[in-house]
Amino acid sequence: MAPKGKGRNEDLKQEDVLQAVVIADSFNVRFGPVTRDKPRALLPLxxxxxxDYTLEALxxxxxxxxxxxxxxxxxxxRGHIRQSKWQDCGSPMAVTAVMSDSCLSMGDALREIDSKALIRTDFILIMGDIVANMxxxxVVKEHKARTQGKDKSSVMTLVFRVAQPGHRARTKEENMFLIEQGDTGRLLYFKKTKDDSRKIAVPMDILMEHDDIIVHNDLMDCHISVCSPSVPTLFTDNFDYQTRDDFVKGILIDEEIMGNKIHINIVRDKFAARVSNMQTYDAISKDVICRWTLPYVPDIYGSGSGERVKYxxxxxxxxxxxxxxxxxxxKRDVVVGSGTRVGxxxxxxxxxxGKNCHIGDNVTLHNSYLWDNVRVEDNCEVDTALLCSGVSVLSNVVLKRGxxxxxxVVVGPNVTIAQGTQLMSEPQRDEFDDNDLSFGDDDAQQLQSVKEKQGENEEETEAESYGAQSKAFLFKPYVDSDDEDEAAVIECQWGKSASDSEERNSYESESESEEEEEDSEGEAMGDFDADSEEEEDVVDSALGFSPKACMMRRNTDFYQELVDTIVRGHxxxxxxxxxxxxxNSLKHAYTVPIDEVxxxxxCAMFEMGASLNNAKVTxxxxxFVLFKKNVERxxxxxSKYIKxxxxxxxxxxxxxxxVIRNSELRPKLPQLINFLYDADVLSExxxxSWFNSNRFQPGSNDALxxxxxxxxxxPLVKWLQEAEEESSEEDDDDDDDE
Amino acid sequence: MANTGDCCAIIMAAGSGSRMTDLTNQCPKALLPVGRFPMIWYPIRSLEKAGFSDIVIITRKSWEKQMHSILSDKSVPILARLEIVSIPDSEDLGTADSLRRVAPKVKTTALVVSCDLISDCDLTDFMSVHRKHNSSITVMLSQLPTSIVAETLVPGFKSKQKNAASEKISIGFESNNEDHILFWRSQIDMDSEYLSLSKRFLDRFPCTRIQSKWTDCHVYMINKFVIEYLINRSDINSLQGELLPQVVKKQMSTLVKDKSHEEADMTTTEEADMTSADADNKPEKRKDLIDYVAGCEFDLTREANFLSLTSSNFGASPDSPQKDLIRCYAYRQTAGFCVRANTIAAYFEACKQIPRLMLQFLDNKSKGTMPPVPESTSIKPKSQVGADCLLGENVEIGEKVSIKKSVIGRHCKIDDKVKITNSIIMDHVTILESSNISNCIICDSAKIGDKCELNSCIVGQKQSISTMSKHANEALSSVTQMMEVALE
Incomplete structure (x- = not known):
């Protein structure tokens, strides 16, 4: 290599140094048990x-x-970096590890970078699990040209790769839809789409304001972006930005205020992709084997240690x-590492x-990934599986897909492992201890023993189902807040190939039927009706209308705080x-309209009674007695508010x-109103006039x-009317409240 | 002469000119003079150049005679055989209704041209786009000349007009086949807050470029099966407003019924169930556009399309539908002049451009006989007529007259010391001494008194403007005419 050491770099003008920030953490658990012991960036592909792929690309x-x-x-x-070739004195690139254990998101990582003031110029922001030959x-040059030219306000250039819908590297969770300005490549709209939404609503303004836009559903996020030096600062200023998507959304929303813009760059003939889950791991491995990532293919780049790989x-x-x-x-598309023996x-x-694996006789391996030192004994069948380093599959074991x-982990002998099972060699610890890796040995042992006591029986049965000599414990996929059920996680992990085919067929036929439905109605595709159905807009069968759609929008935080305030006041x-x-100060704090107050x-009056009694709203x-008292009090x-x-x-x-929210109270609505009437808060x-108002469209939700x-x-109204008639018969000198 | 095949050329000349009533309340739009000829001559000429020898003209009953006499006038050079078909005046019939009337004349394709198309572009290019893609309906799009897009001062209006802004159309093109129209939506219809795009659409056409800079020239190539569909759909009134958006949408539809007949082995059981369930409401389905296409599409063509690797979504999942039987394409004109003279601004612009474009419209034979200033014109000394002007026959021009950037009709009398700039003067107009006319449209047989100052005005037919009057930004027509306009 050229004598371009670190010392030389420092001689250069600081602006000329091209910097990159690599985030060597995925901040999610898509790889299940695998990433518990090794960070995703170090998983071998x-x-x-x-x-190494990422650093090489940089x-x-x-x-x-x-x-x-x-x-x-x-x-x-850090250890991996210290031993890497980048630490050699001839290295063209200086790689520094920035330790920040406390980071829980990419936003945190960038705030850390900002606080250390490491960035001097436009830099590349990239995840640590990217394979790219682009x-x-x-892209940096283009970004610089933009920022120095007419578009000074461009803060970020995102890199996307063309991948048509249905592309095997496109995952459900990464599906996205975006709109680009036709001639400039400026990003106008960005939305992640889940597969189940049948329609995407685009703000009409975009269409009205821009003469030339390109609507993309054919892109895949490469998780590579070129950022202006202001980006880390923006992350610091907006502490709610957790991910890059938050950032993009924030910039697009505040565009008019802040004037910042985001541009996109589309890769068409080169390779760039992120290993974000098992599906992409699978797809990208195949891409590497099929040489789409040239020069990063096994026989050229494969083993850094210089050993020869024959293609x-x-x-x-x-x-x-x-x-x-x-x-x-x-047969085909196979990579075998050094020292491996195949029976x-x-x-x-x-x-x-991987390296030093041992594959026995009469074994069938299909579409699977075996890392180093894996032992698969005779007569096993493995289909679409991931076997981490050190795994032993004893004889006559069948691993089903996924x-x-x-x-x-050790499994077998003579067992069949069900589809989609995830096993690890230690019992699963509590989720919350997961991130806490610094606990001492004592703690760990204690925990272990407690666990063992608790689940002894369970573990025994587990061990049996994975074979007599097994060392395997079931990993229960962590269901995170997105409400994903297990099936979805499995699907995410292995993609469509592993999810059962029946499901897929049903999906297909479903989509067919949709088509016909729409065709027969004469409103086929691209139908752009204004009111796209919202998920929550569901008709409640008991009510005969959808409650959410017609209720006044309310801020539950505000409401809770209001109840608390009144209770405290009381x-x-x-x-x-x-x-x-x-x-009033609450109203301002939560910026709610006066009508909501x-x-x-x-309602708060009623809940106050409940919470004073430590009871629920029933x-x-x-x-009711309490409510009456409170209302009078x-x-x-x-009356200050309801005047x-x-x-x-x-x-x-x-x-x-x-009362719509609290179904039990529905029959009691007349009483509630009556109490307020008695306390002269409401007038007859x-x-x-509320009762008789007919300002709603007949048949609409509001009307219902x-x-x-x-x-x-x-009943109440009837009573009121009767009373009114009586009183008007008697005398007419009652002043009208209005 | 280019081969026009079985294509039937139709000119729509029944429009009332509702966007330019100041001019059209006396004269059908199609017969308004543009340069030396009536407006309709220009589309006829374009069609002739493309090789058409028979042209069908659809007009209103009451205009039929006038149209006949004007078009058979020898001073208007027309080679093609014209067949004038009239439709009743009473109903307010749209372009689709007009087309329905002449549908039997269409054998395979109809080339529908609006009478207000003034363009020097070559229609053969447009027709080849239609043939190349075996399109169901092909549209000619052009970018408006910048002089119209920009806010210009239009005669007869107080304020500057935002021209054509409300008529903007958002058109989506497939990004790797930019002739292919995927999306068609007039911006007037887009009053809602959100535009919702269906997932099916996005999966089938993952990358769409939506542009609003194009104007529809109202030149369409329409396949026979679309016209058949049109015959059965009497609720469709206009080609641009209703038929075209519908056909664009229907591109997404797939032919299911046909599949159950011929590709039963390829359909899965679920789909078979679907189709059998569908058979029950067959009569309803029969009406859809996709069913008309079935008769026209050859099995081999479909097979070839299905197997083609060059199909736009190659590499997409197999469940994405491949049956694009209905296709909408566009011919996007970028060079040359093209305008639809359907507003005063566009009409004004077209008239002003015509002196420059005249030579391209004339055939070789008549080129020599059409000098910008005919021999029958008498010009007295010390008068100046700019080279960018076009004068009609038998025009009398007095002394010290100055005419710039203007078009003057036949039998006009222009007295001494008159100044005319940037204006359109129609036939038999008399302008008396020392008047100053700029940026105006003066209709037939108007009389302008002496020392008048007219700026950005429209002077109606047979109007007399009294001596010494000054007008700016006005439409000057008689009260009765105004009433008519109001009644319309």
Whole structure:
């Protein structure tokens, strides 16, 4: 290599140094048990750690200074970097590990970078699990040209690769939809789409404001971006930016205020992809084997240690010292690492096998990934599985599709492992201890023993189901807040290939039927109706209308705080005036409209009674008594807010929403209104005018809701009308409240 | 002469010119003079150049005679045989209705041209786009000349007009086959807050370029099966507003019924169930456009399409539909002049451009006989007529007259010291001494008194403008005419 050491780099002008930030953590658990012991960036892909692909891509793009942010199991990453060739004195690129164990998201990592003031110029932001042969330097040049030219406000250039819908490397969770400005490549709209949404709503403004836009559903995020030096600062300023998507969204929303813009760059003829889950791991491995990633293919780049890999027909790559027994067959797309022995009668296709593995006789390996030191004994069948380093599969074991065996698991002999099973060699610890890796040995042992005691029986049965000599414990996929069920996680991990085919067929036929449906209605594709159905807009069968759609929008935080305030006011005996001040300040704090305060107040009064009694909101008569008392007590306060006909209507509607939410109270709505009437908070006139109002479109949701409430209030109104008639018969000097 | 095949050329000349009532309340739009000829001559000429020898003209009953007499006038050089078909005046019939009337004349394809198309582009290019893609319906799009797009001062209006802004259309093109139209939506219809795109559409056409800079020239090539569909759909009134968006949408539809007949072995059981369930409401389905296409598409063509590797979504999942039986394409004209003279602004622009373009419209024979200033014109000394002007026959021009960037009709009398700039003067107009006319349209037989100052005005037919009057930005027509406009 050229004598371009670190010392030389420092002589250069600081702006000329091309910097890159590598995030060596995925901040998710898509790899299940595998990434518990090794960070994703160090997982081998076709026998080379992912991080090495990423760093190599940066080096060939002309990057001179790299900061690798290490979070989860950061020590391992740092160790790997220390031993890498980048630490040699002739290295063209300086790689520095930035340790930050506390980071929980990419946002945190960038804030860390910002606080250390490492960035001086436009830099590349890249995940540590990217395989790419594209020239990122070109994107940097384009970005620089933009920022120095007419578009100074461009803060980020995102790199996307063309991948048509249905592309095998496109995963459900990464599906996205974006709109680019036709001639400039400026990003106008960005949305992640889940597969189940049948329509995408695009703000009409984009169409009206821009004469030339390109709508993309054919792109895949490469997780490579070129950032202006202001990006880390922006992350620091906006502490709610957790991911890059948050950032992109934030920039697009605040575009008019901040004036920052984002551009995109589309890679068409080069390779760049991120290993984000098992599906992409599978797809990208195949891409490497099929040489899409040239020069990063096993025979050229494969083993950094300099050992030779022979590239044979049908994409079969064998290291020099592989021992193949007579009668074994390497069909196609196979990579075998050095020191591996394959027994006779064994059939291997579309597999990657690591170093020093031992494959027995009459084994069938298909579409599977075996890392180093894996032992598969005689007569096993493995289909679409991931076997981490040190795994032993004893004889006569069948691994069904989608099995993942984490580090050092032993299964068998004579068992069949069900589809999609994930096993690890230690019992699963509590989720919350997962990130806490620093606990001492004592703790660990203690924990272990506790666990063992607890689940002894369970483990025994587990052990049996995985074979007599097994060392395997079931890993239960961590279901995160996205509400993904297990099936979805499995699907995410292995993609469509592993999820059962029946499901897929049903999906197909479903889509067919949709087509026909739409065709027969004469409103085929690209139909752009204004009101796209929202998920929550579901008709409640008990009510006959969809409650969410017609209820006044409300801020639950505000509501809770309001209830708490009133309860506190009551217990601490705060005067009404001060209570009003507090409520008003709440209104400002949560920036809710005055109508919401008015609508919430009577409900809050009721909930106050409940919470003073430590009871839930039920139709308990005790609560009604309390409500009556409170209403009488706070009538002056309520009247401050509910003062004229208009606000009284709002209050009644608020109560209406309240009973819709709490179905038990529905029959009691007349009482609730009556109490307020008795306390002179509501007037007879406004109750009647509310009852008789017909400002809603017949048949609309609002109208249905109104009908529903009317039915509930019917008795009260009847009584009121009768009383009114009586009183008008008697005398007419009653002043009208309005 | 280019081969026009079985294509039937139709000119739509029944439009009332509702966007330019100041001019059309006396004269059908198609017969408004543009340069030396009526407007309809230009599309006829374009079709002739493309090789058509028979042209069908659809007009209103009441205009039929006038149209006949004007088009058979020897001063208007027309080679093609014209067949004038009239439709009743009473109903307000749209372009689709007009087309329905002449549908029996269409054998395989119809080339529909609007009478207000003034363009020097070659229609053969347009027709070859249609043939190349075996398109169901092909549209000619062009970019408006910048002089119209920009806010210009249009005669007869107080304020500057935002021209054609409301008529903008958002058109989506497939990004790797930019002739292919995927999306068609007039911006007037887009009053909702969100545009919702269906997943099916996005999966089938993952990359769409939506542009709003194109104007529809109202030149369509329409396949026979679409016209058959049109015959059965009497609710469709206009080609641009209704038929075209519908056909664009229908590109997504797939032919299911046919599949159950011929590709039963390829369909899965679920699909078979679907189709049998579908058979029950067959009569309803029969009406759809996709069913009309079935008769026209050859099995081999379909097979070839299905097997083709060059199909746009190569590499996409096998469940993405491949049956694009309905296809909409566009011919996007980028060079040359093209305008639809359907607004005053566009009409004005077309008239001003015509002196420059005239030579391209004339055939070789008549080129020599059409000098910009005919011999029958008498010009007295010391008058100046700019080279960018076009004068009609028998025009009398007095002394010290100055005419610049203007078109003057036949039998006009222009007295001494008159100044005319940037204006359109129609036939039999008399302009008395020392008047100054700029940026105006003056209709037939108008009389302008002496020393008048007219700026950005429209002077209606047979109007007399009294001596010494000054007008700016006005439409000057009589009260009765105004009433008519109001009644319309």
């Amino acid at each position: 076709v026998n080379v750690p992912l991080l 080096a060939t793009s002309g990057v001179q200074e790299v900061f690798v942010v290490c979070c989860h199991l950061g020590d391992q990453v 020239d990122i330097g070109q 044979g027909p049908h994409n079969v790559y064998c290291s020099k010292d592989v021992t193949l027994a007579r009668g074994c067959e390497l 006779s009668g064994t059939d291997i296709s579309r597999c990657v096998i 099995v993942i065996l984490a580090w050092n 217990t601490e005996k705060i005067t009404d005036d001060n209570l009003i001040l507090e409520i 008015i609508a919430s107040l009577p 139709a308990d008569s005790k609560l 706070y009538a002056p306060l309520l 004229n006909a208009e606000t009284q209507l709002v209050a009644i509607n608020g109560l209406g929403d309240f 006139g406004s109750i009647l 809701r109104h009908e529903f409430l009317k039915k509930l209030v019917q």
